[in-house]
Structure formats: structure tokens, C-alpha cells
Amino acid sequence: MSETLAARHSHLAVLEAESIHILRETAAEFARPVMLYSIGKDSQVLLHLARKAFHPAPLPFPLLHVDTTWKFREMYRFRDEFTSRHGLNLLVHQNKKALAEGINPFDHGSQKYTHAMKTQSLLEALALHGFDAAFGGARRDEEKSRAKERVYSFRDRHGQWEPRKQRPELWNLYNGRIDAGESMRVFPLSNWTELDVWHYILKERIPVVPLYFAAERPVVSRNGQWIMVDDERMRLRPGEKPVLKRVRFRTLGCYPLSGAVESSAASVEEIITEMVESRVSERQGRLIDHDEEGSMELKKREGYF
Amino acid sequence: MSAETQVQGRTDVQGFLAEHAEKELLRLAVVGSVDDGKSTLIGRLLYECNGLFEDQVAAVKRASAGGEIDFSLFTDGLRAEREQGITIDVAYRYFSTKRRKVIVADTPGHLQYTRNMATGASTADAAVILVDARLGILPQTRRHAYIASLLGIPYLAVAINKMDLMDFDPAVFQRLATEFEAFSRTLGFEQVRFFPISARTGDNITQPSARTPWHDGETLLGWLETLPHERRQEDAAFRFPVQYVLRPDLDYRGFAGQIVSGKVRLGDEVVVYPSRRRTHIASIDTFEGRLEEASAPASVTLRLTDEVDISRGDQIAHAEQPPRVLQDMEAMLVWFGEERLDTSRRYLVKHTSKYVPAHIEQVLWRKELEDLSEQPAPTLGLNDIAKVRLVCKRPVVCDPYRDNRRTGAFIVVDPLTNDTVAAGMILGGAGGQGADETRSLVSASERRERLGQSGAVLLLTGTPEVRDAALRLERALFDQGRHTATVRGDAENALALAEAGLLAILYTPVPQARLGLREQLRGAGVPWLELEPSEDVDTQVKRVLDAQEKTP
Numbered sequence: 045m046s047e048t049l050a051a052r053h054s055h056l057a058v059l060e061a062e063s064i065h066i067l068r069e070t071a072a073e074f075a076r077p078v079m080l081y082s083i084g085k086d087s088q089v090l091l092h093l094a095r096k097a098f099h100p101a102p103l104p105f106p107l108l109h110v111d112t113t114w115k116f117r118e119m120y121r122f123r124d125e126f127t128s129r130h131g132l133n134l135l136v137h138q139n140k141k142a143l144a145e146g147i148n149p150f151d152h153g154s155q156k157y158t159h160a161m162k163t164q165s166l167l168e169a170l171a172l173h174g175f176d177a178a179f180g181g182a183r184r185d186e187e188k189s190r191a192k193e194r195v196y197s198f199r200d201r202h203g204q205w206e207p208r209k210q211r212p213e214l215w216n217l218y219n220g221r222i223d224a225g226e227s228m229r230v231f232p233l234s235n236w237t238e239l240d241v242w243h244y245i246l247k248e249r250i251p252v253v254p255l256y257f258a259a260e261r262p263v264v265s266r267n268g269q270w271i272m273v274d275d276e277r278m279r280l281r282p283g284e285k286p287v288l289k290r291v292r293f294r295t296l297g298c299y300p301l302s303g304a305v306e307s308s309a310a311s312v313e314e315i316i317t318e319m320v321e322s323r324v325s326e327r328q329g330r331l332i333d334h335d336e337e338g339s340m341e342l343k344k345r346e347g348y349f
Numbered sequence: 350m351s352a353e354t355q356v357q358g359r360t361d362v363q364g365f366l367a368e369h370a371e372k373e374l375l376r377l378a379v380v381g382s383v384d385d386g387k388s389t390l391i392g393r394l395l396y397e398c399n400g401l402f403e404d405q406v407a408a409v410k411r412a413s414a415g416g417e418i419d420f421s422l423f424t425d426g427l428r429a430e431r432e433q434g435i436t437i438d439v440a441y442r443y444f445s446t447k448r449r450k451v452i453v454a455d456t457p458g459h460l461q462y463t464r465n466m467a468t469g470a471s472t473a474d475a476a477v478i479l480v481d482a483r484l485g486i487l488p489q490t491r492r493h494a495y496i497a498s499l500l501g502i503p504y505l506a507v508a509i510n511k512m513d514l515m516d517f518d519p520a521v522f523q524r525l526a527t528e529f530e531a532f533s534r535t536l537g538f539e540q541v542r543f544f545p546i547s548a549r550t551g552d553n554i555t556q557p558s559a560r561t562p563w564h565d566g567e568t569l570l571g572w573l574e575t576l577p578h579e580r581r582q583e584d585a586a587f588r589f590p591v592q593y594v595l596r597p598d599l600d601y602r603g604f605a606g607q608i609v610s611g612k613v614r615l616g617d618e619v620v621v622y623p624s625r626r627r628t629h630i631a632s633i634d635t636f637e638g639r640l641e642e643a644s645a646p647a648s649v650t651l652r653l654t655d656e657v658d659i660s661r662g663d664q665i666a667h668a669e670q671p672p673r674v675l676q677d678m679e680a681m682l683v684w685f686g687e688e689r690l691d692t693s694r695r696y697l698v699k700h701t702s703k704y705v706p707a708h709i710e711q712v713l714w715r716k717e718l719e720d721l722s723e724q725p726a727p728t729l730g731l732n733d734i735a736k737v738r739l740v741c742k743r744p745v746v747c748d749p750y751r752d753n754r755r756t757g758a759f760i761v762v763d764p765l766t767n768d769t770v771a772a773g774m775i776l777g778g779a780g781g782q783g784a785d786e787t788r789s790l791v792s793a794s795e796r797r798e799r800l801g802q803s804g805a806v807l808l809l810t811g812t813p814e815v816r817d818a819a820l821r822l823e824r825a826l827f828d829q830g831r832h833t834a835t836v837r838g839d840a841e842n843a844l845a846l847a848e849a850g851l852l853a854i855l856y857t858p859v860p861q862a863r864l865g866l867r868e869q870l871r872g873a874g875v876p877w878l879e880l881e882p883s884e885d886v887d888t889q890v891k892r893v894l895d896a897q898e899k900t901p
Contacts, residue, residue: 055374055450057647064648065607068592069702072661075864096636097605097648101597184441191440191455212464212685214471214772215758216607217699221767235452237443243366317362 056244060093063232065216066195067097067179070230071104073220074177077230080166081107081127081134083119084296085252086181089241090233092250094179095130106133108169108178112161113138114149114298116274122253137169149300150279161298167203170227177220177228185237195234201225239319246312255293256315258307262286269303372445373578378454378470380497381479382489386510390479390548391442391455392420394570397555398444420548439469446574463492463732464685467772470497471758475504475576477569482515482545486528492718492732494529498536499681499734499774501754504576505533505541506569512561513547519563535721540576544569585645586670587611587619588748588756590701591663595650603634603650604659606702609755611670612644613651621657622664622746623674628655658876662703664746664756672756674744677779679713681750682729682737686763686770690729696770698741700759704868706742706841709761713737729771738779742841750774796850800832803897804847806840806870806877809856810863818882819856825890826852838862840869847875852893 070077079094081087094103109123127134139147142160149157170178184191194210196218211219220228233241245252263270264284271278273286278300280286291304292315309318381387392409395401401423413419442453454469470476476497480490497505507529515521526543533541544553545561546569552558555570588610595603613619617630632652633640643649651665659665666672684690690709698707715726715735729735750757761771797803809819819835826833835854836843843855855866870877878896880889 054370055372056370058374061607061646061648065592068605068648072593072702073868098593098595099634099636099650100601100603101595185443188440191442210465211769212468212760212772214468214760214769215755216472217758217760219699219760219762219767219769221697221704221762221764223767235441235443239369243369246366247370313362316366320362320365 056240056247059236059240060096060244062216062235063090063093064097066218066230066232067094069218070177070179070196070220070228071098074228076173076175077105077177077179078108078135078170078173078175079103079105079179080181081109081123082181082296083109083115083123083253084181085241085245085256086183086233088250088252089236089244090179090181091132092248093232103132105179106135108135108137108173108175110162110166110169111136111138112157112165112298113143114161114277114300116253116255116272116296116299116302118255119253119296122251126251135169135173137165137172139165139168148277149298154301170203175227176222177230179230179232181233182231183233183236183238183241193231193234195231196220197229197231198222199227199229203227205229239316242312242316242319246316253296255296257310258290258292258314259310260288261291261304263289263291263304270306272299272302272304274299369445372448372450374452375449375475375573375578376452376454376473377573378456378466378473378476378497378502379479380456380466380470380476380493382481382484382487382493385479385481385484386421386548387455387479388421388423390420390477390508390510390546390554391453392423393548393551393554394453395423395442395444396420397551398446398570439465441469446570448574451573463496464683464772466493467496467500467683467685470500470502471772473497473500473502474578475506475573476502477506477508479548480507480509480525480529482509482511482521482525485525486532488719490529491532491721494533494536495716495718495721495734496683498533498538499683501750501774503539505538506544506572507541508544508546508548508569510546510548512545512552513550517545517552517558517560519545519561522561522564532721542567542572544572585610585753586672586748587613587617587665587667588672588753589613589651589665590703590746590756591659591661591665592702593661594659601652602656603632603652604665605648605650607648608643608645609701610645610753611667612642613667614642615640618668619653619665620668620671621653621659622666622672623744624658624663626655626657627668628653628657630654662701664701666746672746672748673778674746675775675778676741676744678739678741678745678747679776679779680737680739680759681774681776682709682733682735682761683772684729684731684733684735684770685772686768687731688763688770690771692728695764697762697764698739698745698759698773699762700745700747701756704762705745706764706869707761708740709737710740711738736776739773740779743844745775747775749777793848793850800850802831802850802852803876804850805852805893805896806843806847806875807852807854807893808863808866808870808877808879809854809882810866810879811858811860812882813858815856815858815882818886819854821886822880822889822893823854825886826854826893829890829894838866840866844870844875847877 098104139161147157147160182190184193192207194213198211199205262273264286270291289306290308292307293302293304296302307318309315379387379391409422410418412422440455442455444451456466456469478493509522509525522545545564546553552560553568555568557566557568589606589608591604592606595605613630615630619630620627630651631654633643634650692709695706698705712726712729713736714723715733717724748756757775759773760769761773763770809815823833823835831852833852834846838857843853846853
């Protein structure tokens with residue numbers, strides 16, 4: 045293989061080497077690590093880096109999808125196809141109690157719903173399997189409280205984050221020592237930006253859910269966002285009538301809470317072009333971030349990753 | 350998006366990506382005291398380099414009092430920070446210039462959070478230190494400059510901020526620059542540059558200011574674009590701390606890690622430390638295929654021509670550029686612990702990929718940051734910086750920090766609280782001990798010849814009956830003519846016996862202890878084997894004897 049000097053030292057090569065280093069440290073130091081898999085583009089990049097880190101061996105940890113049951117149908121399809129094609133060990137966890145109580149994004153509002161179906165569900169899954177380290181694909185450029193996140197983020201026995209008590213993190217020396225019941229969230233993509241992620245997806249030809257690409261989809265306009273009507277569970281408000289729009293998603297979550305953007309970008313190159321020219325942040329379409337000022341921080345304190 | 354995206358109309362995406370791909374990554378720390386405008390400066394840099402999105406700008410405009418944008422609101426992210434108006438924790442921000450992608454560590458100035466300042470500065474290639482023109486050089490300024498130099502940051506910009514409140518008076522600027530220069534001369538920065546700025550009004554940050562005709566016109570951004578890039582680690586000695594052993598099947602045994610400095614080629618003769626076994630590079634593997642050559646900072650997997658016993662924490666280097674192997678060393682420490690240093694206590698040192706038990710035997714001196722004098726001190730408290738003598742229970746394969754920032758650095762962990770209590774930088778062997786620590790006048794091979802076996806630790810854990818299993822195994826091995834001993838729970842003792850050539854059976858009925866023991870054994874550089882207490886004793890003996898045969 046011939047590589048130019050520039051390519052070896054380009055920031056993507058440096059970021060890749062750093063992320064692989066973090067993945068290997070965690071796998072070596074923890075008894076039961078797990079990789080949180082949300083089916084989004086960052087998850088795909090993280091998984092790709094993990095396959096590189098342990099090649100030619102299989103991943104030394106399972107994947108965990110915390111399933112709210114409200115993801116887009118295309119996400120479930122993609123998840124099952126991708127993980128079976130690559131022989132990945134995927135665990136799926138749903139908060140059965142909350143499901144039985146009928147908690148949903150329409151009746152309970154995004155805050156209560158997210159707490160039950162994501163935060164509680166994640167904590168439940170971690171405890172159930174005794175995981176002591178959980179990889180997440182979060183990046184520091186996403187949101188202001190994420191910018192404060194360490195690569196190794198310590199969580200107490202209740203899965204909580206305490207920003208004032210973060211361990212200092214010097215050089216590339218991560219302190220992964222924990223007591224029984226405590227755990228670590230580990231973020232190998234901390235230093236990547238949204239542009240880096242797309243650029244890497246292009247360079248490495250990493251498959252992503254087709255919802256990131258523009259297509260005609262049935263949507264309704266709600267609070268200034270285009271919400272996709274993905275299945276019959278979508279509750280339409282009086283006067284709302286789905287229309288077909290050429291849209292795509294910059295970030296994927298639960299379909300009633302993910303805003304689409306009008307776009308014609310149908311390839312990774314076109315997405316990058318659009319991103320370069322547009323000046324709106326990716327989390328703008330994330331309704332749960334805007335519940336109130338500092339809402340991500342509060343969610344993280346409770347155990348949201 | 351960012352300045353890299355200065356494209357008119359339709360973007361030439363291939364051209365843009367080619368340019369983006371070749372950008373260098375620059376890590377920058379911004380430091381200073383409370384209220385001297387760090388957050389405002391960083392907010393301004395992000396805003397003027399198009400590092401922000403429209404909705405972020407709109408949110409800040411809404412939150413800003415009055416008509417002007419409060420740039421500090423772009424960065425202070427935590428509720429507690431907004432409540433108190435101070436930055437508690439280091440935050441990382443991202444923007445691009447024409448040539449560089451910059452990761453900014455926005456570090457807290459408050460005395461209480463000096464550890465977080467050091468966190469941000471430890472990986473930085475350059476630092477900006479802010480000085481409030483009204484208040485001048487403060488003790489915290491000195492402290493931060495000293496820490497920056499201690500951490501080996503070569504390039505420093507001193508931004509004299511709030512010049513608008515001093516009518517851009519050149520005499521004020523000159524006086525502070527002279528004062529800082531006198532202080533920093535002894536600190537050993539490669540370059541110190543001074544900038545008269547106003548973060549609030551945007552003078553000399555990305556645009557030269559018309560209000561400072563007496564300044565040479567260089568802006569902070571101009572400096573960031575042109576300062577020499579991070580020291581290339583390629584020409585340094587090859588260092589490869591082993592992170593992870595990959596064994597997908599019986600035919601493949603690869604040592605995974607990151608090349609922290611230097612480069613390695615196929616066929617190179619290498620030495621594995623601390624065992625000092627010589628071998629050759631048989632293969633440099635990556636997901637994409639095999640490489641002829643690899644250099645820092647690549648993460649790769651190495652395979653060797655000989656079956657050498659290597660575990661996590663060992664280091665691979667070239668014979669002609671050997672690392673130091675030290676147990677007693679002198680080091681600089683920055684103490685972060687809420688509790689004072691206890692010289693009688695055992696701490697854990699994490700160095701590259703291994704933990705080593707250690708004592709901080711003596712504080713040689715403590716730096717008085719007011720005048721940079723060296724003061725005697727019996728112990729260390731929060732934020733003290735000192736030279737100490739450190740005694741490690743196991744050899745540490747290292748370099749002095751001034752030669753190698755990765756193999757010369759360590760952190761100190763309190764094993765009771767698991768807190769990171771100090772950052773350390775290795776100066777060299779203690780008491781003029783430049784060369785290696787000789788641990789015994791009898792070599793391992795002499796012992797092997799005499800005893801007819803290699804020393805090793807056999808780990809048995811997890812069930813209440815494990816003691817019986819350990820005793821049965823000892824009896825069986827003894828009957829096979831082996832020299833053995835059993836130890837309950839204490840890895841240090843077991844390792845000492847193994848080093849003396851015995852098969853030390855280490856057992857503990859406490860399941861939680863297993864992880865800790867494994868970690869200690871991994872870091873020790875002594876062969877060890879984990880056995881299942883449930884296996885019958887014949888199987889265990891066979892596994893032990895097989896492993897013994899493989900050990901040279």
C-alpha cells in the first residue's frame with residue numbers, strides 16, 4: 045500500500061488512529077464492554093472503526109440497541125440486514141414496563157417519553173447484562189454540554205453523570221478504574237465533527253440508513269419541522285394532512301421526534317455539498333434538545349448517554 | 350460551517366474534500382484567569398471563522414442581553430457555569446482555517462479547577478494565555494504559563510485582552526509584555542508572541558485593528574495559521590506500547606497498539622521490553638491489508654517472527670534506540686487530589702498501557718509560582734507542582750518527557766477512590782541512576798537452568814472452593830517435580846515468588862478481585878496463566894506444563 049505523507053498525517057488519519065486507540069484501551073481494561081448501536085451515521089462510523097481495531101478478530105463485545113419501538117421502519121430493516129451480514133452480536137433492549145404502561149411520544153411529551161424509553165431503558169439494559177463500559181458515538185461538536193464530555197465519562201452506581209466531578213484526562217492516558225456497579229461511557233468519536241463523519245463515510249464507503257438521502261416522503265408540518273408519517277401509529281392533529289415532500293434527515297431518532305429537512309441531496313457527496321453550503325446545525329432537527337435551555341445536560345446527569 | 354467552506358455558489362465538492370483531507374490537525378489550549386475573556390475570545394474565533402451554525406447564533410442572540418452578541422454564550426455550556434459565570438470544566442471546540450483544523454481546549458481559569466486546565470493543555474501543540482489589560486499579570490497567569498511549559502507546549506501567544514478599556518494604550522501593552530517576558534524567559538518556550546486584543550470588540554483576532562497602529566499587524570488567527578505544526582513524531586525513536594493481543598485463531602498472534610513515535614518497517618529487528626527478547630517484524634497488519642512501513646500516529650497490529658511472550662503493557666522498540674527501563678525515577682508532578690499526597694501510601698501509576706503500583710517516596714522540592722523558586726515541602730496539596738522521587742514496584746519502560754511526550758507521561762491514581770490525583774512527567778532515573786535498575790544478580794535464565802522450570806503465576810478465582818482447588822493443583826504440580834507455592838489474594842507476593850522461579854498459585858474466593866489481579870499480573874512482565882477452578886486437576890496440570898514448554 046502506498047500512502048502519501050500528507051494522507052498519513054491528515055486530520056482524518058489522526059482521528060482514526062486516536063479512535064482505534066481508545067477502542068482497544070477500553071476492550072483491554074474492562075471486563076464487560078458493550079457498544080451502543082443507534083443505527084445512525086455515527087454508530088456506523090464507530091462500528092467501522094471497531095472492526096478495524098480488532099481485525100482480523102471478531103469484535104470482543106456485543107452491540108446494544110436501546111429500542112424505543114418508535115424508530116423509523118427503514119432503521120429496523122437496516123439494523124437487521126447489516127448486523128446479520130457482518131455476523132455481529134446484537135442485543136436489543138426495550139423498556140417492557142414503560143411499553144406496558146403505553147408510554148409514547150404523543151401522550152407523554154418528549155421529555156417523559158425520552159426518560160422512560162431511552163434513559164431508563166439504557167440503564168436497565170446495562171444493569172441486566174452487567175456491562176461496565178459502554179461505547180457511544182457522541183461527538184463534542186454536537187451540543188454545548190457534549191463539548192464538556194470526557195473521552196472516558198465516569199458514571200456512578202445510578203448511571204449518573206456529575207460534571208463537576210469528572211476525572212482529569214491527560215494525554216492519552218485514560219483512567220478506567222471503577223468499583224463494582226459503577227460504569228464508564230466511552231466516546232471514541234469525541235474529536236470528530238459532523239463534516240469529518242460524512243467525509244469518512246465517503247472515503248471508507250460505509251453504508252448508512254437511506255433516510256439520510258433525499259427522497260419523496262409523506263410528512264406533516266409541525267412546530268416548524270417536517271415530521272414523517274412512518275406508520276399508522278402517527279397521530280395526526282386536526283387539519284393535518286400528510287404531503288409528499290423531497291426530504292432527508294440529518295440526524296435519526298424516533299420518527300415522531302425527528303425533523304426532516306427539504307433537500308435534494310441523494311448521495312454522500314451531495315450531502316457534503318449541502319452541509320458546506322447550509323448553515324444550520326444538525327441537532328436543530330432534534331426536538332428533545334430544545335425542551336429547555338441546558339436540557340441535554342439534565343438528561344445526561346440522569347443517565348442518558 | 351467553517352472558513353474552509355468559503356465557497357461561492359455551487360461547491361466543487363471534490364476540490365473541497367481534497368483540501369479538507371490535507372489539512373493538519375492543530376490542538377490549541379486557551380488558558381487564563383477567571384473573567385479575563387477566554388470564552389468571549391473563543392466564541393469570537395468560532396463566529397468569525399464560521400465555526401457556528403445559524404440556529405446556534407440565533408439562540409445566542411436571543412439569550413444575549415441588549416443588542417450586542419455575548420460571544421461567551423457560545424461556549425459556556427453547563428447550567429452551573431451560567432449560574433456562576435465561570436468555566437468549570439474544559440470544553441473542546443472545533444473550527445477550521447484555510448490550512449488547519451483546530452481543536453480548541455477551552456480551559457477553566459478558576460484556581461479550584463487547575464486540573465482541568467492541565468487536562469486541556471496536555472495534548473496541545475500551542476497555547477493562548479489571556480491577560481486582562483486592567484489587572485496585569487496575575488499569579489494564575491504565572492501558574493498557567495508554568496504548567497504550559499512543563500507540559501511541553503512549544504508555542505505560546507500572550508493575548509493582552511480588554512485593550513478597548515485601556516484606550517489601546519501602547520504603554521500598557523508594552524509594560525505587560527515586558528513583565529511577562531522577564532518571567533517567561535526561564536520557562537523554555539520555543540516562541541512567545543504578544544497580541545493587543547479586545548475579544549469583545551474583535552480587535553486583532555481575525556482582523557488587524559485600526560486602533561493599534563503601533564502593533565505589527567499580526568492577528569491571533571494569522572499566528573495560528575503559520576506557527577510551526579506539532580512536532581512530527583516520525584523522526585523520533587520507534588515506540589510501540591502493546592495495548593491488546595489479538596488471537597482470533599491458533600495461527601494468528603498479533604500485537605495491537607498505536608505507534609506513539611517513530612516508524613517501523615517490515616523485517617526490522619526489534620526488542621521487546623522489559624523482557625529484552627529480540628525478534629523481527631514479520632508483518633504490519635491493518636484492516637486494509639499489510640503495510641511495508643508504518644509511522645506515528647498510526648494504530649496498527651504487529652506480528653513478530655518468533656513466539657515471544659508479550660502482554661499488554663510491554664513495549665516494542667528498535668535495539669539501537671532503546672527506551673529506559675526504570676523503577677526508581679525522578680519526575681515532575683502536578684497534584685490534583687483533594688487529599689494531600691501521603692508518602693507512606695501506595696498509589697497506582699498508569700503509564701502507556703499499564704498500571705504499576707508505586708510510592709511517591711519524597712518531595713524533592715515544590716515550585717513557588719510567585720517567583721519560580723524551589724521550596725522544600727514535606728507533602729503536596731491541591732494544584733501544587735513539584736519534583737518528586739517515585740519508586741515503582743515494577744519496571745516502567747519509558748523515556749524522559751522532554752524526549753517523548755507519550756512514553757514520558759503518566760497519571761497517578763488513588764487505588765481507594767479511583768480518582769486521578771496527579772499528572773506526572775518523567776525526568777529520568779533517580780539519584781543519577783541513568784541506566785536500568787538491576788533487580789537481581791541472578792538472571793532468569795540461570796534460575797531456569799537450576800530449577801528446570803520458568804517462574805509463573807497461576808491465577809485461580811471465583812468460587813468458595815477455590816482454596817481446595819489451589820492446594821490440589823499445588824500437590825499435583827509438586828508431584829510432577831515442579832517447585833511451587835500458593836498465595837492467597839496478593840499479586841505482589843505471587844509475582845515475587847514467580848520472579849524467584851517458582852510456580853506461584855494465586856487464588857482468591859472473591860469474584861470481584863479477579864479483574865484487579867489480572868490487571869496487576871498483566872502489567873508485571875512475568876508469565877501468568879488463568880485457570881478455571883472447575884476444571885479437573887489433570888487438565889490444569891496439562892495446561893500449565895504446555896505453557897511451560899512454550900516459555901523460552
